[in-house]
Amino acid sequence: MRTKRNLAFLSALTIALGLPTLSNAAEELKLKKGISFSQDTDSGFPIEASKMEDVDVEPGKPALIFFGASGDLNVNRQAKRVVDLYKQTSQAGKPVKFILIDVDHPSGSAAKALIKNHYKGYIPFQVILDKSGKVAWSQIGEVETGTLSNQIDKVSQ
Secondary structure (H helix, E strand, C coil): CCHHHHHHHHHHHHCCCCCCCCCCEEEEEECCCCCCCCCCCCCCCCEEEECCCCCCCCCCCCEEEECCCCCCCHHHHHHHHHHHHHHHHHHCCCEEEEEEECCCCCCHHHHHHHHHHHHCCCCCEEECCCCCEEEEEECCCCCHHHHHHHHHHHHCC
């Protein structure tokens, strides 16, 4: 418990001093077992990952923010595309930060701020931020992996 408090303190201090953060965002993305691609069934948020609580936007690094919730067929199908894109960008060595937001259960104040500033009220919803943290692209609903990849390429150059 003490380690978590120390990390939280160091993170807050880093942000307060305006220093660059060393966070890596969600990593090792995978689909949750038991999600349905054919009907609305609630088996939890459809993506599992380490560091899902890291939702800070990093200056100098493009980000994909995926807004979703549990129990939604469209979110589940889009989650598969997001996981596929994560694998593609990781293998290609693209420096993209993946931020996953459960709109029904945000992980903290930073997630709530992203919801307030970017979320359009529909799921699934994805936003791509450029290296300066500005919205470069956003889309409500299901979006093909190729489209997401093309938009990531535009902000990664």
